[in-house]
Amino acid sequence: DTGVSQDPRHKITKRGQNVTFRCDPISEHNRLYWYRQTLGQGPEFLTYFQNEAQLEKSRLLSDRFSAERPKGSFSTLEIQRTEQGDSAMYLCASSRDRDQPQHFGDGTRLSIL
Amino acid sequence: DQQVKQNSPSLSVQEGRISILNCDYTNSMFDYFLWYKKYPAEGPTFLISISSIKDKNEDGRFTVFLNKSAKHLSLHIVPSQPGDSAVYFCAGTESNFGNEKLTFGTGTRLTIIP
Numbered sequence: 001d002t003g004v005s006q007d008p009r010h011k012i013t014k015r016g017q018n019v020t021f022r023c024d025p026i027s028e029h030n031r032l033y034w035y036r037q038t039l040g041q042g043p044e045f046l047t048y049f050q051n052e053a054q055l056e057k058s059r060l061l062s063d064r065f066s067a068e069r070p071k072g073s074f075s076t077l078e079i080q081r082t083e084q085g086d087s088a089m090y091l092c093a094s095s096r097d098r099d100q101p102q103h104f105g106d107g108t109r110l111s112i113l
Numbered sequence: 114d115q116q117v118k119q120n121s122p123s124l125s126v127q128e129g130r131i132s133i134l135n136c137d138y139t140n141s142m143f144d145y146f147l148w149y150k151k152y153p154a155e156g157p158t159f160l161i162s163i164s165s166i167k168d169k170n171e172d173g174r175f176t177v178f179l180n181k182s183a184k185h186l187s188l189h190i191v192p193s194q195p196g197d198s199a200v201y202f203c204a205g206t207e208s209n210f211g212n213e214k215l216t217f218g219t220g221t222r223l224t225i226i227p
Contacts, residue, residue, distance in 0.1 A: 004156070031213070033213075033215075035215075040219065041217075041219055042117075042202050042204070042217025042218050042219050042220055043157065043202070043215070043217050044217070045214045045215060045216070048213055048214070055213075056213065056214060058214075091156055091157075093156075098213065101147060101159040101162060102159070102215065103159060104149075104156035104157045104158070105156050106154065106155050106156045107156055
């Protein structure tokens with residue numbers, strides 16, 4: 001299996017701009033997850049998909065955040081009107097089934113100027 | 114509210130000795146636990162898991178112990194090797210939700226001294 005792929009690895013943007021991240025899960029993994037990790041903390045759950053259906057969203061996911069997985073393959077996470085507090089590592093993970101471990105990508109580091 | 118706690122931010126162990134990383138949880142609904150290892154600039158890598166129907170699970174040099182009454186789990190690495198130097202996260206979840214929403218601790222940085 002090739003691993004979970006995330007693009008870009010780093011994103012620097014000005015406050016107020018919109019950003020979009022992409023995640024390509026491991027082939028045939030029907031579950032896809034987004035987490036956010038800030039300095040000194042563990043990853044925090046944001047949302048997850050089973051195929052193209054978004055099944056749960058954390059309260060951390062404000063109205064400025066939207067995630068999609070249109071064809072049940074890759075996923076995008078968009079942040080509108082970015083704020084300083086959005087600076088973090090955004091991690092994507094996938095799993096084959098609900099009883100299988102989640103495998104993580106290397107993340108997209110977002111820095112807000 | 115930190116539902117999963119790793120109270121030791123760092124740990125140093127000599128190569129060849131046993132490394133013991135600890136984790137406590139407060140959510141009594143958690144019944145499935147995982148350990149991940151993270152190197153700098155990489156995503157977390159799954160190591161080992163344990164269900165609450167067991168109190169021990171082994172995989173090579175890695176063993177996880179679960180004490181449900183104390184809401185405590187530990188990861189033992191024997192023998193420790195230099196490549197084990199990394200940050201280790203424990204995570205818990207409710208199996209009613211399968212393995213969906215993982216709640217992570219803040220991590221323990223393990224340094225293996227050659």
